[in-house]
Amino acid sequence: MRQSTIERVLDKIEKCRDEMSLGYKRYVFLPNRVQRAMKQAYYLQTGRTNNFIPIVDFLASLSLSEYKTWLKAQ
Secondary structure, three states, X not given: OOHHHHHHHHHHHHHOOOOOOXXXXXXXXXXXXXXXXXXXXXXXXXXXXXXXXXXXXXXXXXXXXXXXXXXXHO
């Protein structure tokens, strides 16, 4: 993912004032192609289509520096 896209995602997360968990914010503000890739990877790994909670939990478990590194790899 390009640096400008990463900064845009982080900015949206920071500016969001809604009562949402950190993992949910991190997921919602990802580009659609990244969301789709995460859903597909989870399905291929587990065979389950109920993937929202595990993905949000994964994103919430990352520290800010880990999340930035993860975004760079996307």
